[in-house]
Amino acid sequence: MNPIVKFCGMRSFEDYQKAVSTEASMIGFIFAPSKRQVKAADVSEWTRAKPYKAHQQLVGVFVNESVDKMVQQSIEAGLHIVQCHGSETIEEVTAVKKGTGALVYKTIHHHEGALEEMRQYRDIADGFVVDTKTQDAWGGTGVTFDWQAIPKYTEEANRQNVPCLIAGGVTVDNLAKLQRYRPLGIDVSSGIESDEKKDERKMMAMTKAVNNTYQAPDYLGRFGPFGGKYVPETLMFALEELEKAYESIRHDEEFARQLHKELKEYSGRPTALTHAERLSDHYGGATIYLKREDLNHTGAHKINNALAQGLLAKKMGKTQIIAETGAGQHGVASATVAARFGMSCKVFMGAEDIRRQELNVFRMRLLGAEVIEVHSGGKTLKDATNEAIRHWVANVHDTFYLIGSVVGPHPYPMMVRDFQSIIGEESKKQMNERIGKLPDEIVACVGGGSNAMGMFYPFINDDVKLTGIEAAGKGTETPEHAATLTKGRKGVLHGSLSYLLQDEDGNIIEPYSISAGLDYPGIGPEHAHLRDIGRVKYEAVTDDEAMAALQDLCQFEGILPAIETAHALAYVKQNAQRMSKDQVLLVCLSGRGDKDVHTIQQVLGGDNQ
Amino acid sequence: MNKLTEERFQKKENRFVPYIMSCHPTYEASIEIALTLQEAGVDAIEWGVPFSDPLADGPVIQQAGDRARKAGGSLRKALEGMKEARQQGLQAPVVLFTYVNPVLSVGFEKVIEGMKEAEIDGILIPDLPFEESEELRKLCNEAGISLISLIAPSSSHRMEKISRLGDGFLYYVTSLGVTGTRQSFSDQISHSINELKKTATVPVLAGFGISTRDQVRHFQSIADGVIVGSALVRFIGEREQALLSENESKEALKEIKEFVQELIS
Numbered sequence: 001m002n003p004i005v006k007f008c009g010m011r012s013f014e015d016y017q018k019a020v021s022t023e024a025s026m027i028g029f030i031f032a033p034s035k036r037q038v039k040a041a042d043v044s045e046w047t048r049a050k051p052y053k054a055h056q057q058l059v060g061v062f063v064n065e066s067v068d069k070m071v072q073q074s075i076e077a078g079l080h081i082v083q084c085h086g087s088e089t090i091e092e093v094t095a096v097k098k099g100t101g102a103l104v105y106k107t108i109h110h111h112e113g114a115l116e117e118m119r120q121y122r123d124i125a126d127g128f129v130v131d132t133k134t135q136d137a138w139g140g141t142g143v144t145f146d147w148q149a150i151p152k153y154t155e156e157a158n159r160q161n162v163p164c165l166i167a168g169g170v171t172v173d174n175l176a177k178l179q180r181y182r183p184l185g186i187d188v189s190s191g192i193e194s195d196e197k198k199d200e201r202k203m204m205a206m207t208k209a210v211n212n213t214y215q216a217p218d219y220l221g222r223f224g225p226f227g228g229k230y231v232p233e234t235l236m237f238a239l240e241e242l243e244k245a246y247e248s249i250r251h252d253e254e255f256a257r258q259l260h261k262e263l264k265e266y267s268g269r270p271t272a273l274t275h276a277e278r279l280s281d282h283y284g285g286a287t288i289y290l291k292r293e294d295l296n297h298t299g300a301h302k303i304n305n306a307l308a309q310g311l312l313a314k315k316m317g318k319t320q321i322i323a324e325t326g327a328g329q330h331g332v333a334s335a336t337v338a339a340r341f342g343m344s345c346k347v348f349m350g351a352e353d354i355r356r357q358e359l360n361v362f363r364m365r366l367l368g369a370e371v372i373e374v375h376s377g378g379k380t381l382k383d384a385t386n387e388a389i390r391h392w393v394a395n396v397h398d399t400f401y402l403i404g405s406v407v408g409p410h411p412y413p414m415m416v417r418d419f420q421s422i423i424g425e426e427s428k429k430q431m432n433e434r435i436g437k438l439p440d441e442i443v444a445c446v447g448g449g450s451n452a453m454g455m456f457y458p459f460i461n462d463d464v465k466l467t468g469i470e471a472a473g474k475g476t477e478t479p480e481h482a483a484t485l486t487k488g489r490k491g492v493l494h495g496s497l498s499y500l501l502q503d504e505d506g507n508i509i510e511p512y513s514i515s516a517g518l519d520y521p522g523i524g525p526e527h528a529h530l531r532d533i534g535r536v537k538y539e540a541v542t543d544d545e546a547m548a549a550l551q552d553l554c555q556f557e558g559i560l561p562a563i564e565t566a567h568a569l570a571y572v573k574q575n576a577q578r579m580s581k582d583q584v585l586l587v588c589l590s591g592r593g594d595k596d597v598h599t600i601q602q603v604l605g606g607d608n609q
Numbered sequence: 610m611n612k613l614t615e616e617r618f619q620k621k622e623n624r625f626v627p628y629i630m631s632c633h634p635t636y637e638a639s640i641e642i643a644l645t646l647q648e649a650g651v652d653a654i655e656w657g658v659p660f661s662d663p664l665a666d667g668p669v670i671q672q673a674g675d676r677a678r679k680a681g682g683s684l685r686k687a688l689e690g691m692k693e694a695r696q697q698g699l700q701a702p703v704v705l706f707t708y709v710n711p712v713l714s715v716g717f718e719k720v721i722e723g724m725k726e727a728e729i730d731g732i733l734i735p736d737l738p739f740e741e742s743e744e745l746r747k748l749c750n751e752a753g754i755s756l757i758s759l760i761a762p763s764s765s766h767r768m769e770k771i772s773r774l775g776d777g778f779l780y781y782v783t784s785l786g787v788t789g790t791r792q793s794f795s796d797q798i799s800h801s802i803n804e805l806k807k808t809a810t811v812p813v814l815a816g817f818g819i820s821t822r823d824q825v826r827h828f829q830s831i832a833d834g835v836i837v838g839s840a841l842v843r844f845i846g847e848r849e850q851a852l853l854s855e856n857e858s859k860e861a862l863k864e865i866k867e868f869v870q871e872l873i874s
Contacts, residue, residue: 220740230709232665232735233771234785237763376671377661386662393665394785396763492710492736493662505683506714507661 002211004185006059006165007192007203009036015198016046022200023207025055028187031073032063032085035196036189040076047078059105061085067092071099081105083129093124107167108153109133110145115152122160128153129187132168142190144169150181151219157184172205179215186210214460216529221410221496224532226525229409230492235389238396243411245316250418255311262307263422266340267297269304271423273430274589278556279572286579288572289439290559290589291427293451300562300591301423301451302333302404308419310337313400320399322346324388326353326381327516328360329591330404335369337402345369348388352379357516360595378510381520385494405448406524409495413453413524420454427586428458435584441465444588445567446538447482447518449527451590456536465537468527469567471513472540482511483540484523485531498525514543514599515563517591545570547603550593562591563599612702613653613730613755613777619812621652624778624834625825625873626814627841628655628706630673631690632682634849638858639677640694642845645862647701649869654699655733655836658687658707665735669839673846684711688723695728704731704757704777709741717745721752731755731777739771746774760813761785762801769808778812781805781832783819799831806833825872837872844868 008028010016019027029043030036043058052058057080062070064086074082074096082096085107097104103126108114111133118128130153132145145168157164165185170178178186192202216223229239249255263269272295276288293301313321321338323345325331331347338345347364351373354361361371372391377383392401406413406420431438442459444452446468456466473481481487488499493508501509501521513519530536550566552573553559561569568587576585593600612618627646631639646654659674659682666674674682684707691703705724712720712734724732732754737745742756749756755777760768762785772779783798798815806813815828816836828835844865845852851861 228741229738230736230741231738232761232782233738233759233764233767234665234761234782236738236740236767237761237765376668377675382662386664389664390667396785489714491713492708494664495736497713500710502710502714504714505685506711507678507683508710 003179003183004163004165005207005210006185006187007189007198008059008061008167008187009189010198011036011038012197013046013049017050018198018200018203020050020052020056022203023211024203026057026059026081027052028059028061028083028189029077030061032061032065040073043077057081059083064088067095067099070096074100074102081127083107085129085131090120090124093121097124103127105129107131110149110168115156118153118156125162127163127165128157129165129167131187142169144174147178147181148219150183154182154184172202172209175206175209176213176215179210179213180217180219182218214535216526217410217414221414223413223526223529226498226528227410227413227496228525229495230497231389231409231495232393234393235396235409238392239409239411241316245312246411246415249312249315255315259308259311262311263304267303267307268295269422270426270430271295273427273434274557276553276557279552280576282552282556283573283576285577285581286440286572286575286583286585287581288576289431289584289586290557291423291455291586293423293588293590294559294561294565294592298329298333298336299594300329300333301420301454301588302330302591303336304422304454305404305416305419305450306330306333306337306402309400309402309415310341310343313343313402314341316400318343318398318400320344320346320395321402322348322388322391322399323402323404324348324381324384325404326350326384326519327595328353328357328364329517329595331364331369331371332360332367333404334402335364335367338369339367346372346391348372348374348384348391350374350379350381350384353381353384353516359598380510382493382508382510389494405450405520406453406526407448407494407496407498407520407522413496413526416450417453417457417526420450421457423451423454423588424456424458427455431584431586437584438462438464439584439586440579441467441583442586442588443467443469443568443571445469445518445564445590446523446527447471447515447520447564448522449524451588453524453526455588456530460535466530466535467571468536468538469571470523470538470540471511471515471518471546471567472542473512473514475542476540480512481540482513482519482521484511484521485527485538486540488523493522496525498522498528514546514603515567517562517564518567539571541567541570541574545574547600549573550600551604559589560593560597561589562593563596565590565593611730611753611755611777613704618652618702621834623829624652624812624814626653626655626704626834626836627651627869628657628836628838629845630657630659630670630677630682630842631687632659632677632680633657633673633842633845634676634852635680636682636686636690638852640690640697641858641862642865643691643694643699644697645866646869647699649866650873651701651869652834653702653704653730655704655706655838656687656691656729658682658684658705658711660708660711662710663708667839669843669846673842676846676849684715684720685723688720688727688729691727691729702730703728704733704755705729706733706735709734709737717748721748721754724754725752729754731757733757733759733780735759739767739774749776760805762795762798768805772805772809775809775811778814778833779805779809780836781813781815782817783815783828784817802831822872822874841865841869
């Protein structure tokens with residue numbers, strides 16, 4: 001549910017009119033001495049001249065006023081809610097309720113005993129406003145309090161089954177941060193003003209942001225029920241340290257500048273947006289565009305995240321990077337970044353994968369990385385990840401764990417998503433420049449899900465259909481697949497709660513796909529959430545379907561895609577004809593297929609000779 | 610009745626708590642080993658649940674888990690096995706040591722129910738840190754089962770809030786990294802354990818890497834007791850064939866008993 005929005009401190013008929021025209025559900029007036037003070041008679045006149053909307057409620061704010069005056073003014077102004085903003089007693093609040101028949105909200109000023117105070121008004125207050133406590137003013141100062149405390153207030157309000165609004169310094173700029181604490185409502189006054197007047201644009205921006213913003217994860221790293229931090233206590237410290245470091249660079253201009261420079265001058269961004277004309281004609285239907293992440297340095301989107309995390313590691317003063325890898329692509333990206341930034345690098349890789357991906361192992365070693373062979377479990381990506389985490393636990397002081405996908409404990413899924421969002425942001429800009437509109441549908445392949453998350457996230461509030469493609473291997477009706485969302489159950493692996501391929505005892509099942517980058521038994525927690533809330537649709541395609549689509553792209557566009565990417569292309573092959581020519585289908589071409597030539601040759605050898 | 614919270618365990622000195630894996634090497638053998646540990650005079654037993662991806666464990670316990678799974682080991686089997694061990698006379702307090710995914714797979718309520726039936730006194734889930742444990746903590750409280758918390762040398766400011774909710778005992782992780790034997794330990798550990806003991810309302814047991822008699826003595830002098838896992842699990846693993854043989858199993862169990870008595874002595 002979207003939080004309640006209360007716009008408070010209307011000083012004039014103009015202010016009031018602006019508030020009525022927004023989607024705010026509460027409109028507040030100050031009856032206490034303040035620069036925003038108004039008279040009950042004015043409010044009554046304004047509401048006669050411009051009736052508020054049916055769902056809107058009028059709120060009057062009083063500070064230590066006598067019960068009689070509160071009752072009298074409330075009735076005169078036609079208030080729905082009386083907000084007792086001072087140190088009104090339980091008896092006074094009860095009397096106002098009786099005298100007016102209106103609802104009474106109690107303001108709690110955030111301090112150590114605030115929660116206890118809130119409990120005292122149980123069954124008496126019809127709602128709460130939590131505001132900043134300042135020495136010489138009863139709130140309304142535009143100063144925020146420590147929002148970490150919000151969940152406790154929300155929990156108490158939920159227990160009492162009443163609303164609880166957060167006030168104090170809320171602005172359009174800090175709203176996104178506030179929403180991570182999931183307030184039940186927000187109360188804004190100075191944050192929607194410019195030059196002492198209510199600013200319509202700020203009001204609109206705020207209601208739009210509240211009503212239309214997909215907000216995840218919350219402050220605990222949860223995407224709905226998914227995500228979280230399921231790691232041993234020995235790692236909690238490292239995750240907290242990482243979270244703090246990430247928050248400090250998230251909006252830091254200097255960091256953004258450095259990263260932008262690396263992405264542009266080292267990796268070659270922005271990557272091209274290619275109109276696949278011949279492929280579109282061949283499939284007959286949608287106009288197909290390709291976002292060319294294959295043109296990145298090292299040949300895939302993985303470098304976007306590796307560069308960003310590498311910079312962050314450096315900033316945190318870490319000297320060693322560790323990474324896990326399945327097919328070797330993320331290992332290569334990590335080794336590349338370590339070389340670029342002058343750090344040492346250990347890549348954990350399952351013995352089985354090392355055997356299958358000989359060339360990438362050589363490539364990583366060439367780049368100066370140490371490849372550590374993992375012999376536990378099934379000796380593949382899942383086991384390499386276990387081993388990397390174990391190594392991290394023991395070497396947390398100087399080691400940065402560079403996770404390659406939107407998986408792992410919080411903050412990794414959020415951080416990797418943010419670092420990969422450059423894919424979607426560029427696409428959005430390029431689409432607008434090229435065709436003057438957004439695509440109708442976007443499709444991306446999903447293993448852990450980092451290219452898909454990076455592509456989807458900037459479009460999440462837009463009217464664009466989003467589709468993720470999992471690997472069905474030899475078919476989801478066989479045991480050999482990696483279709484986590486299609487066939488998995490909720491569970492915890494590698495630090496977060498998501499969907500997992502597992503047996504009835506909760507042991508993880510080894511997945512299968514022809515594509516080494518998609519055979520992961522889990523999936524990023526945000527994908528699990530987006531599936532469950534219906535925002536993204538997920539389908540699975542088989543090895544054979546992917547290989548057929550791979551050949552099409554080679555033959556009609558002269559582009560050899562990675563086998564992972566070919567899964568997204570297989571969906572395009574099957575669905576493009578259902579769309580019309582004026583509809584645009586955008587594909588995230590996550591990587592190039594040079595690394596797969598050997599596999600492709602083995603599969604297609606017979607046909608193509 | 611929760612035997613961890615009873616005076617006998619709470620007031621004991623130099624507690625010694627071994628870890629063994631259920632169904633390792635087989636269902637029956639692990640029950641007999643549990644009974645043998647009781648004879649050896651241990652103060653409680655950690656009863657491990659095999660899992661495919663034991664993040665906090667080293668190779669010894671992971672391999673024992675793989676072996677146990679081949680022998681049919683699982684969370685359900687661990688509960689069933691302990692119920693049987695109780696019927697055969699096991700009195701010592703028991704802590705179920707399991708990763709969170711098997712618990713989620715069976716369901717919190719069902720696991721608690723099974724624990725009550727098997728008279729298991731506590732549960733320790735290494736990958737369920739404080740922040741994620743609220744729901745289970747509530748259920749454990751209602752069922753009178755201790756939810757054992759881990760505390761690490763790196764816990765720093767988290768130490769106080771974790772120790773405040775300590776139940777049964779607190780498990781102090783004596784070295785960063787995974788379970789497994791160690792040559793040496795950091796000096797800071799003893800300082801950190803002393804700090805923890807000041808705020809803790811339950812005994813503080815030290816574990817992770819403790820494998821020799823000297824290490825046991827050392828940590829018993831600092832903490833309220835020790836936990837030994839990998840060293841014992843390896844010792845058991847080395848006697849797998851003997852434990853499975855009708856003629857030799859008695860001798861193997863005797864050796865296990867002597868091994869533990871030597872550690873305690």
